[in-house]
Amino acid sequence: MNTQPFICLDMTSCLNNCGTTDNSSYQHGYLSSSGVSLPRENILFHTPFEFNDIPFVLFRQNYRDNMVTEGQAIQFPEARISKIHVLGASSDVNMSDYMYLKHNETLLSKEKMMLSHFASEAPFARNVCILETAGLNTLDGPLAHRTGRLWLDILHLTEPLEINQLTFEDNPCMHIFGITLER
Amino acid sequence: MTFTLYKEARLNCLYVNIAAALLRLPVLKESLPFLFNQAGLYYQDTQDEDEFVLSPYYRELDDYIGELFGARVCRKGYAGGESYMGALKNVLGTGRSAIIEADIFYLPHSGFYNRSHFPHALEVIGYKDGVFEICDHYYVYHGTLTDAEFRFIFESSLQSPFYKLLNLWNLERHVTKGAGVPDAAFHSGVIRDNYRNMSGQALYDCPAGSRAGLEAFEPICRQITRLKTMDQDASKFKAASYLYEGFREIANSRFQHHNFLKAIGENELAESYLEADQSWMVAANLLMRAATANQFQHFEERILNRMQRVREKEADHLELLRQWLERAEPEGCGRSFMTQYSPRSGQ
Numbered sequence: 001m002n003t004q005p006f007i008c009l010d011m012t013s014c015l016n017n018c019g020t021t022d023n024s025s026y027q028h029g030y031l032s033s034s035g036v037s038l039p040r041e042n043i044l045f046h047t048p049f050e051f052n053d054i055p056f057v058l059f060r061q062n063y064r065d066n067m068v069t070e071g072q073a074i075q076f077p078e079a080r081i082s083k084i085h086v087l088g089a090s091s092d093v094n095m096s097d098y099m100y101l102k103h104n105e106t107l108l109s110k111e112k113m114m115l116s117h118f119a120s121e122a123p124f125a126r127n128v129c130i131l132e133t134a135g136l137n138t139l140d141g142p143l144a145h146r147t148g149r150l151w152l153d154i155l156h157l158t159e160p161l162e163i164n165q166l167t168f169e170d171n172p173c174m175h176i177f178g179i180t181l182e183r
Numbered sequence: 184m185t186f187t188l189y190k191e192a193r194l195n196c197l198y199v200n201i202a203a204a205l206l207r208l209p210v211l212k213e214s215l216p217f218l219f220n221q222a223g224l225y226y227q228d229t230q231d232e233d234e235f236v237l238s239p240y241y242r243e244l245d246d247y248i249g250e251l252f253g254a255r256v257c258r259k260g261y262a263g264g265e266s267y268m269g270a271l272k273n274v275l276g277t278g279r280s281a282i283i284e285a286d287i288f289y290l291p292h293s294g295f296y297n298r299s300h301f302p303h304a305l306e307v308i309g310y311k312d313g314v315f316e317i318c319d320h321y322y323v324y325h326g327t328l329t330d331a332e333f334r335f336i337f338e339s340s341l342q343s344p345f346y347k348l349l350n351l352w353n354l355e356r357h358v359t360k361g362a363g364v365p366d367a368a369f370h371s372g373v374i375r376d377n378y379r380n381m382s383g384q385a386l387y388d389c390p391a392g393s394r395a396g397l398e399a400f401e402p403i404c405r406q407i408t409r410l411k412t413m414d415q416d417a418s419k420f421k422a423a424s425y426l427y428e429g430f431r432e433i434a435n436s437r438f439q440h441h442n443f444l445k446a447i448g449e450n451e452l453a454e455s456y457l458e459a460d461q462s463w464m465v466a467a468n469l470l471m472r473a474a475t476a477n478q479f480q481h482f483e484e485r486i487l488n489r490m491q492r493v494r495e496k497e498a499d500h501l502e503l504l505r506q507w508l509e510r511a512e513p514e515g516c517g518r519s520f521m522t523q524y525s526p527r528s529g530q
Contacts, residue, residue, distance in 0.1 A: 033471040034294060092464045093193070093434065121190060138294045145324065170485055173461075173468050 007079055007181040008048065008057040014074055015064035019089075019118075019175050021137045028063045031118055031175060032091040035139040038118065038148040043131065051130050051152060054085050056178045066175045069097065069168035078103070078164040080183055084111070084155040087130055087178040089118035089148075095173045096124070099155065102165040111155045115174055118148050127151040150177060185209075187308070187325045188318055193438045194219065196321040197352075200282040200306045201244070201256060203320055204354045207280055207308075210252050213446070217365050218247050220373045222440035222456065223380035224433060224497070226402045227393035233418040235406065237429030239436035241380045241395070242387040251365060253358030260348030264337035267349050268330070272310055274353045280308040280318075282352035286340040291332075292324040302345050304352075370447045371511050377440070378504040381497065397501070400494050407470075407486055410479035423474045427467050434463035452503055459496045465489055 019031040020040040029037025045060040058065065066088065084099070096114040100107055116123035119136065123129070133148035166179070189203035202215055227236040248254050261267040267283075274281040287295045287303040295301070309316035313330045328336070340346050380386050381396035389395060394402055406426055413419040437460035444453035466489045473482035 033468065033475065036294070092431075092468055093438070093461060095461050095464070096458070097461070097465075117192075120192075122192075140294070140298070143294060170469075170488065171465050172472060173465055 003183070005183050006055050007076065007183075008055055009074060009076055009179040009181065010057075010059065011067055011074075011176070011178065012059045012061055014067040014072060015059060015061055016070070017066050017068045017175060018063040019066045019177065020060075021063075023141075025063060026137050026139055026141055029137055029139065031089070036118075036143075037137045038150070039133045039135055039137055039142070042133070043150075052128070054152075054180055054182070056085070056087055056180055058087070058178045066177045068172045069170070069174045069176065070172055071168060071170040073102075073165050073167040074179070075165050076181075078162060079181060080160050080162050081181045082157055082160045083182040084157075084166075085180040085182065086113055086115065086153045086155065086176060087150060087180075088115045088153075088174065088176040089150050090115045090173050090175065091118065092173045093117055094120055094122075094124050095171065097169045097171040097174060099169075100167040101157075101161055101163045102167060103161075103163050105165070108161050108163060109157060111157070113155060113174070114153050115176075116149070116151045118150070118175075119146055120149065123149075123151060124153075127153055188323060189320045190323060191320070193435050194321075195432060195435060196304045197282070198244070199320045200304050201248075201352070201354075203306050203318065204280050204282060204352075205248070205252060205254070208252065208254060208354060208356055210254075211364070214251060214364055216439070216442040216446040217369065217373075218244070218251055219436075219439035220247070220377075220443045222377050222436045223386070223396070224399045225380070225385060225389045225393040225395045226399035227390050228402070233422050235402075235422075235425055236390065236393070237399075237403065237425060237433070239433045241385070241389045242376070246387075248354075250369075252356065254354050254356040256352055257355055258350050258352045260350050262341070262348050264334055264341060264349075267337050267351065268334060270351050271307060271315075271333075274351065275307065275310045275315075279353055280306050282306050284340070284346070284350055285336050286343040286346065288343075289336045289339045290319070292319060292326055293322050300343055300345075302343075364446075367511075371508070373443065374504055374507055374511070378501065378508060381501050381504070397494065397498060400490065400497075404487060404490055407490070408483060410473070411483055416477075419479070420474060423470060423479070427470045427474070430463050430467035430470065434460045434467065437463060449507070452500075452507065455496070455500060455503065459493070459500065462489065462493045462496055466493055 018028040020043055021029040021037040022040045029035050031037045045058050048055050048057050094116045096112050099111050099113045101109040114124045116127045129149050130152045131150040135142045135144045136146040136148045191199050221240050223239050223241045245256050271281050284304045286300050287293050288300045305319040307315050307317050314327050316327055318325050383396045383398050385393050385395045437456045441453040441456040469486045473479045
């Protein structure tokens, strides 16, 4: 039995959006409906890193590097979880919506996830900026005078729960780049 | 001018400029939540079945600008680039800023330069030696444009299909008053008007024949389901853009109303309006995705499901506002309010 304190979920099979680009891939960016994306420089993929002692791993495959929440489910080996660390950002506005914690399709808890806008200067109070980019990318290239951000949201469960599935609402404004479960 | 950019991402491109110009009068920043207080809804069909009006604002903003700040927004339209430039320079010569409009296609600092055409507004705060100082608050840009550049932008914009005239706005203060925060009577009035409108009343400046409040959801959903049946792309995308822009502005109004509620200490109600804001924005996002992919049939169920969530939230608000008004206006006033403005009667 895996008793490591943290589980970095492998998001590879859930990736459905391109949120970061470089100068060879501007046209793939879709963090916003106008094709804005974060510059990929200084963002680590497939490499564990820590923020405030919490480990994260971000995944990227065929330009896709995040999951837009569209009612899908992520399944993983059963674990007793006390906190969920979500790394991501929203388009349009600072956005919140529900995440459903399940064990074999049985709903155990409904938690509100809050992810601030990727360029917000007035984020949700409980979000922490985990990454800032110098500029944003558009379909035509960089917008140097803007700043992009990825946010950390921590969901504290009222009691530890044995879960093996997370389900999301149909809310394509929310982009999840990484999830770490804490036992 | 004591500041350049006013950073407020949740006001449309005209309102954010009006807010910035008010701050330069000056007015207190703390008073702005009382200005952008409307969280209503109405829908109106027009003669053209592909055009309709969808708005959260049942009353002209100018009414509140006068009541709160003793000021008014002066607006005049110009059919020529030179006359427009001249008027702009005249306003700037008085030491005031001016709000101008232009087709965003011709604005070099925007992400839509040489890409997309649509109307936009920005503030001009100075002119010296042939150079204008501009503040595009909506796109968070502070910079300059020369006489020649502006002339080109204005002349080109007047060729755009949505501009017959270019409007120039500036603020004038006619009474020295109201730089402060309004009283409880104002708060009640705002909440009462929002309740009345969302209960189905076409108030103040709502056009005759409009469907107000929760009653607007039926024609809105009708427009959504109509999109998949439309063969002509031009009509289809025109209707979709009316819905999209309408949803975003309704979302903005809920966000601003949450600021108003926070300012009067109603934090729980404010939080609920924030959720409504987010839900309208999700509906807009889904609509945009449907339009981008030209797959309205594919997205219809998702959009309508989200609209159901939105409607439920707005209906919850109606009840919360009714309870608030009962507490704030008990006994005689409350009873007459309840009888007169019952959501079931819609009278």
